[in-house]
Amino acid sequence: MGRGENEDISGLDIPSPPKVEVRFYDIKGNESEEKNAIAKKVSTSLTYENVSVQRFVLYGRGELLDPHGVDSRANRSFYKYKKVSEDAFENYIKYLKSKNTMYFTRARRLVTE
Secondary structure, three states: OOOOOOOOOHHHOOOOOOEEEEEEEOOOOOEEOHHHOOEEEEEEEOOOOOEEEEEEEEEEOOEEOOOOOOOOOOOHHHOEEEEEOHHHHHHHHHHHHHOOHHHHHHHHHHHHO
8 A cells, every 4th residue: 555545634625626517419409418419518617606618519621510501411520629609609509409590600700700
């Protein structure tokens, strides 16, 4: 046994590890499993009051993945998750749900700004 392996560290006031919750979204904008996902939202609870939320969408060829358009048959292994703003993410999810290209255009513009 190594030194300190059996020592009591309960009095050191070590913070508990952050809790991470990941939600994946599919082509229809609904929550899904990771293998079908094209977008994800990662929530990290740092403290009781402080929660960090990061949003990601599949991005490749200098463009967001367009599952209802030109990328409908694209090989998704060429796409990687890119962190985007809340507005871009919300517009992208609206596009997935409604198939209204106006939301895709807004999301694309917000990502390139």
